[in-house]
Amino acid sequence: MISMADTDNYYDLTIIGGGPVGMFAATYARMHMAKTQIIESLDTLGGQVSALFPAKTLYDIPAYYQTTGKELIENLTEQTTAFKPDVFLGETVTSFSQTELGFEIKTTKRTTYSKAIILACGIGSFEPRxxxxxxxxxxxxxxxxxxxxxxxxxxxxxxxxxxxxxxxxxxxxxxxxxxxxxxxxxxxxxxxxxxxxxxxxxxxxxxxxxxxxxxxxxxxxxxxxxxxxxxxxxxxxxxxxxxxxxxxxxGFTSSNNLIESWGLEMERHEIKVSEKQATSMPGVYAIGDTAYKEGRPALIASGMGEAPTAVNNALLYVYPDRRQPAHSTELMLKYKQ
Structure with missing residues (x-):
């Protein structure tokens, strides 16, 4: 029999990857009041944008004629922090396996538990030369x-x-x-x-x-x-x-060997997903550059659009009888209450 204490040890959602797409996914999950954590292998949020091109001018971010990578991450950090997901930096996910309640996730620092997982790993792990x-x-x-x-x-x-x-x-x-x-x-x-x-x-x-x-x-x-x-x-x-x-x-060296070891169906070294952003493993979703869909452009904007789809479907998987409001106004009313 599963006890309430067992359930309390589980996050509703674990976002693996703390780049722009993972940060927005965590923000949207917290709007739903989902117990959420971000696990990021680097020592700071922002992923490739912070590490590779913080001062570069970006022209393909919705609502901005132009912005820098640094400004984008600063704004996303302010937004994400306001909704208070748990954030774990300098920690790499090595494996995850299914349990009766969801998943056991092993990292380089600890073992944690989650009812569903959203992968926002970008190009995989990378480190500076x-x-x-x-x-x-x-x-x-x-x-x-x-x-x-x-x-x-x-x-x-x-x-x-x-x-x-x-x-x-x-x-x-x-x-x-x-x-x-x-x-x-x-x-x-x-x-x-x-x-x-x-x-x-x-x-x-x-x-x-x-x-x-x-x-x-x-x-x-x-x-x-x-x-x-x-x-x-x-x-x-x-x-x-x-x-x-x-x-x-x-420059940086990148590798998705770890991602490929997780047993998910791959396509061109990326994780194959459905229209719901679901992977081949129930309860695991993928968004951003780590997710494969034919014709998908490798843009931050693409991943941002995929984040709410993955969050809504992941929460529907976790709580099938709970209606998931979709609009931010409705979500914020519920969140403030």
């Missing part, structure tokens, strides 16, 4: 950064940004107005970033470019600076530059 320098690990999180969650901590600092793609240049542009100086280090003379971004960067008085250089080593100085040893490409001569912080953006 790290510097292959022996001394790197001891400076990670203090003077060496692969993610930026709070740009204000770099105010008044001499900063080096390593990388030549859009994300690296976006961060250089984002930090230039508050930093004392920004030095962009790239192993080639030619950058991969948008020409318009490079033009903006070159117009900044406190920004300089160091090319073609690679980072060979670094150490802490007596004045608490980071002494970065640089070597010019195809040459043996080296030079040392001092910075307060080094931000490395060499």
């Amino acid at each position: 790290k510097l292959r320098v022996a001394s790197a690990a001891q400076f990670e999180g203090t003077k060496l950064h692969y993610f930026i969650t709070d740009p204000s901590i770099f105010a008044g600092h001499d900063i080096a940004v390593a990388g030549g793609g859009d994300s690296a240049i976006d961060w250089a542009l984002e930090l230039a107005p508050i930093a004392k100086s920004v030095t962009v280090i790239h192993r080639r003379d030619k950058f991969r970033a948008l020409e318009s971004s490079m033009t903006k960067l070159e117009q900044q008085d406190n920004v300089s470019l160091l090319t073609p250089y690679t980072i060979k080593d670094f150490a802490q100085t007596s004045t608490d600076k980071l002494a970065v040893t640089l070597q010019k490409s195809r040459e043996t001569t080296q030079e040392v530059c001092d910075f307060d912080d080094l931000i490395v953006n060499y």
